[in-house]
Amino acid sequence: MTATPATAWPGSLVRRCDSPSRARRARAGRAQRLAGTILRAFHQACDQGExxxxxxxxxxxxxxxxxxxxxxxxxxxxxxxxLIAAHERLWLLRRNARG
Incomplete structure (x- = not known):
């Protein structure tokens, strides 16, 4: 079995994965998923009266x-x-808790 020589890719065909805009989009996507998870926990806390x-x-x-x-x-x-809906829910819960 012979080894195949490594082929050099022309610079124009190589796509960079570390561009700043791509990193920003990835960070925004992770933050949105994180925020969604936290908001689900928020609603669970509201359901439990916490x-x-x-x-x-x-x-x-x-x-x-x-x-x-x-x-x-x-x-x-x-x-x-x-976020607005969550603030409204918390406000209503606090208002109703006061009587």
């Missing part, structure tokens, strides 16, 4: 969304709507 835990999770989800690209992230409008 308002302080829910509040802390909501602040954490906001930080994850803003760190992942915030207003420039592809899913920004969806993220903002989810």
């Amino acid at each position: 308002h302080e835990v829910a509040s802390a999770l909501l602040r954490t989800a906001e930080a994850a969304i803003l760190r992942g690209g915030g207003t420039t992230a592809p899913g920004q409008r969806h993220d903002i709507k989810a």
